Amino acid sequence: MSVELPLADEITAVFARANRLLLTEETVSHALRLITEAATAAVPGAIGAGVSLINGSGLRQTTAASDAVVAAADALQYELGEGPCISAWASGETVRVENLASDRRWSRWAPAAAALGISSAVSCPLLSGDLALGAVKVYSDGGQPFRDGTVRLAELFAAQATLFVIHSHAREAAGTLSDRLQESLAQRDTISMAKGVLMARNGTGDEQALRELMMLSRQAGKPLARVAAELLAAAGPLEN
Template sequence: MVVKLPLADELAAIFARASELLLTDETVSRALELITAAAEAAVPGVAGAGVTLIDAEGRKHTASASNTLVELADSRQYNLGQGPCLLAWAGGEPVLVSDVRNDRRWPEWARAATELGLRSSVSAPLLAGESALGAVKLYARNENSFSSGTVRLLELFAAQATIFLINAQARESARTISEDLRDALAHREIIAVAKGILMARHGLDEDTAMQDLLMESRRAKRSLRDISAELVSSTQLPR
């Protein structure tokens, strides 16, 4: 599918409107709702759009969703501990799924998405420096609904959403954003080390190692950071 990127002035108008919200007493939720609606409207044939936020403890929630279908698809990812949105957050890179029925990275989530009538998705991380605060995603009912052009467009929305989050958190939270980012960065560093251990120990690729950590986090009902830290601390370096 070929996606025509919105003109620069069209994107500027969308972002300016969202910026106006943050200059008033509107909450971060309202700003994310605007970003979600704009992302959905920018790509033809989208079944839904949403924003997932993930804190330093690995707790996940859908901060904005254009409809119930998005909430259901997201909840399947959270419950299963696997899926494209989670990988985009963990890996810090966009994740494109052309056809969930042929994607072997998340077999359980693929089955759940298929049952919901979804066939494709694209997710982009909310990057704040070297850390990620979550991800914005689009779902579609048809396969091959998204292209590299969609990925670039979604990255623009993700970048703007991150700016709004940082600004809003600075206004609404007693904690400073620098503390949040330090926690998030430390979180990502320990996860990266844990992934490296699994990759070296079992000959896994990076995506599979991340999925193993997520599955163990879900099974043990513990945060991803705690699972990663335990693995790192229990690993003995060769003498």
């Protein structure tokens, strides 16, 4: 079933801006902020939107929020351990709250959220296969109910946010691999130069020099690359 998007051109423009931003920023926080702003503008009756992810300490946090009400409502969910965002995250399914006053699923969070002026909500998981990476949520003050079309729209924003998060994780993993590769290559060069010093000093071949270097490493109880670096430092500048 097709969904009529009231701000289709604007939404397309936001997605394009966010994709360009992702290529130049160190994190996806700015791109996700664009998503929350677009969701707030596009979903009828929305008063705010946000994205929740796991932080470096393994705790849930609101990575992007369109305003303070969203951050406050999310903080209550993390503190109380209940709410539509947490439920969507845990179940991997979209959670819709038609009327917070009559909803009995979250007995502590619901009245606290109502005090913030929230009367309905929709939360969509960020799904990568069977894994939920986080959630996108949209809050409303009750001006309009979240119908099927607007819920689908929120799910589209969640799908876009998921792409940004996956891209970010892949880039970070590639960066870590690149750093390790550079370190490995540097260590290899250090060991090779240290072997050259031993070969010149003792008149031995490559294999014998490596065995001697390994013996020095065992005797000192230090990594081979560190022993090689110390040997080069003691030998001084190499002559061309």
